[in-house]
Amino acid sequence: MAFSLVKFVELIIWFIELINPLNLLDYIFKLVVRKSSAGKLVGHCGTVRCISANKAGSKAISASGDHTLRVWDLESLECTATCGSVPKNLTEGGCGSGHGHVVTGVSLSPCGNRIASVSMDKTVRVWTVADGDCLAVLRGHMQIVHCVAWSPAGSTLLTGASDRTLRFWSLRGPNSTTWMDFSPRHAGGDELEFAFGHCSARETVEDLHEDTPVYEALTTRRRHNAPGFTCRMHTEPAHESSVLACAYAPDGGRIVSTSADGTVRLWSPAAPAKQGSEAGPGEWKLLAQCDADERPVVSCAWDVSGGAVAVGTESGSVVVLDGRGLRPLQRLGEQRGYVTSVAVALDGAVLFCTGAREVKRLEPLWKAALDAGDKSAMVTSGKDDAKRLAAFKDGVASLALSANRAVLVAGLVDYSLQPLALDPAAAAAAAAAAAATTTPSSSTTSTCACGAWCGGGGKHSGRASRGAPPNAVGLGPRRAHVHTRGESVPGCSGDA
Numbered sequence: 001m002a003f004s005l006v007k008f009v010e011l012i013i014w015f016i017e018l019i020n021p022l023n024l025l026d027y028i029f030k031l032v033v034r035k036s037s038a039g040k041l042v043g044h045c046g047t048v049r050c051i052s053a054n055k056a057g058s059k060a061i062s063a064s065g066d067h068t069l070r071v072w073d074l075e076s077l078e079c080t081a082t083c084g085s086v087p088k089n090l091t092e093g094g095c096g097s098g099h100g101h102v103v104t105g106v107s108l109s110p111c112g113n114r115i116a117s118v119s120m121d122k123t124v125r126v127w128t129v130a131d132g133d134c135l136a137v138l139r140g141h142m143q144i145v146h147c148v149a150w151s152p153a154g155s156t157l158l159t160g161a162s163d164r165t166l167r168f169w170s171l172r173g174p175n176s177t178t179w180m181d182f183s184p185r186h187a188g189g190d191e192l193e194f195a196f197g198h199c200s201a202r203e204t205v206e207d208l209h210e211d212t213p214v215y216e217a218l219t220t221r222r223r224h225n226a227p228g229f230t231c232r233m234h235t236e237p238a239h240e241s242s243v244l245a246c247a248y249a250p251d252g253g254r255i256v257s258t259s260a261d262g263t264v265r266l267w268s269p270a271a272p273a274k275q276g277s278e279a280g281p282g283e284w285k286l287l288a289q290c291d292a293d294e295r296p297v298v299s300c301a302w303d304v305s306g307g308a309v310a311v312g313t314e315s316g317s318v319v320v321l322d323g324r325g326l327r328p329l330q331r332l333g334e335q336r337g338y339v340t341s342v343a344v345a346l347d348g349a350v351l352f353c354t355g356a357r358e359v360k361r362l363e364p365l366w367k368a369a370l371d372a373g374d375k376s377a378m379v380t381s382g383k384d385d386a387k388r389l390a391a392f393k394d395g396v397a398s399l400a401l402s403a404n405r406a407v408l409v410a411g412l413v414d415y416s417l418q419p420l421a422l423d424p425a426a427a428a429a430a431a432a433a434a435a436a437t438t439t440p441s442s443s444t445t446s447t448c449a450c451g452a453w454c455g456g457g458g459k460h461s462g463r464a465s466r467g468a469p470p471n472a473v474g475l476g477p478r479r480a481h482v483h484t485r486g487e488s489v490p491g492c493s494g495d496a
Helices: 002-018 021-035 213-218 366-375 424-436
Strands: 048-053 059-064 069-073 078-083 103-108 114-119 123-128 134-139 145-150 157-161 165-172 192-195 230-237 243-248 255-259 263-269 284-291 297-302 308-313 318-322 328-332 339-344 350-354 358-362 379-381 386-391 396-401 407-412 417-421 445-447 459-461
Touching: 048 407, 059 103, 059 417, 069 114, 078 123, 114 145, 114 157, 123 145, 123 157, 134 230, 157 243, 165 243, 192 230, 255 297, 263 297, 308 339, 308 350, 318 350, 328 366, 339 396, 350 396, 358 396, 366 379, 386 417
Parallel strands: 048 103, 048 396, 103 145, 134 192, 145 243, 243 297, 297 339, 328 379
Antiparallel strands: 048 059, 059 069, 069 078, 103 114, 114 123, 123 134, 145 157, 157 165, 165 230, 243 255, 255 263, 263 284, 297 308, 308 318, 318 328, 339 350, 350 358, 358 386, 396 407, 407 417, 445 459
């Protein structure tokens, strides 16, 4: 009797909560989402603003407007970890743990064990992939931070923000100049926090761009529970307006940045890097600039060889530029909506998404222009050169392509992610490329060379593939998983 009475009371309470208009709408929304989420990754409470995928195409990290990041297994379609928490009063400006505002960018480390994220709260955070724990908070940008990228070796973080700067972050520890030996135990289980800037006579925080000894002293902070670690930040005045996107070239020897001022800039090391190392903070100079569009340039991506870089603009254009001097190679005219994200497939085709709720593929006509050198004029593509790969009922906010160029993931306005398998030819080419880089050794344990934030000495263990990637939307049946476990990866060995 008592049991039945309790159940009855619970039912009454549930009914009272349900008849609340807001709760009723939320209940209906969840039912609709659950019904229409077949093959999707569902869990966020805000638009998926940015995605980063690992080399194997087996994991993806999503950054959302709900202030959190999520780690996804693309084979089981499950969320394996959450970074931060969704505020209870999200729509009223509340804060949970982790980022205090919309997460605008995310990048997965070359070894696949660390996540770097940036946010409208002006901070940079580093997390663990395994359990979503925050390892460090880096404060220094004066305005919204839009983009983040790991260097190919993992020793440096690159960020860009509305304060018109690029910033390079590196850690110096007792026995290493990188993040390799850094793990939660060094910080006493707490977040390692570094703050940069200084207070002027007016008690306002200002930023210095020159690396004077005084500036370095002001911008180096040590956490009391990890006194052996210091973080160095170098500020590079980059554009005349907000820096919206940035990316390292595959060889780590160049950086591309895009801005709201419509320009694309190419950066190179000011001095040759030492053999076996990459250029560090404070060692970059402007190599070339291109006025790509009259509107903001909002996204960028390198091709696998580093010979070209593709950018997307707010006007809806896609432009492919020479990766050595930013000479325009190919341009696709204005699409419906601005190009929120771009990626370059293994064959050089540009994959991009627009506000028109579509993911498209632009044929790589730029290769002929690149081979012809300066004598060739830019190729202007028509609508027929852009093929639709997938279409969605809601807008597409972001794209991520795995490093082996076999799996594409779309971030949607409806708060979900959709994995997309590429066409068979692209998958076969990715498989061949993976096989070409496979070492003859049968060992499944290797040392990660990315070094940056890996704990436990950077050891990773390979494991057997668990199956094929999810069904593609409008692209045919399931395709075989093309990643080869235990393959040798430049800058990072092992299973990422």
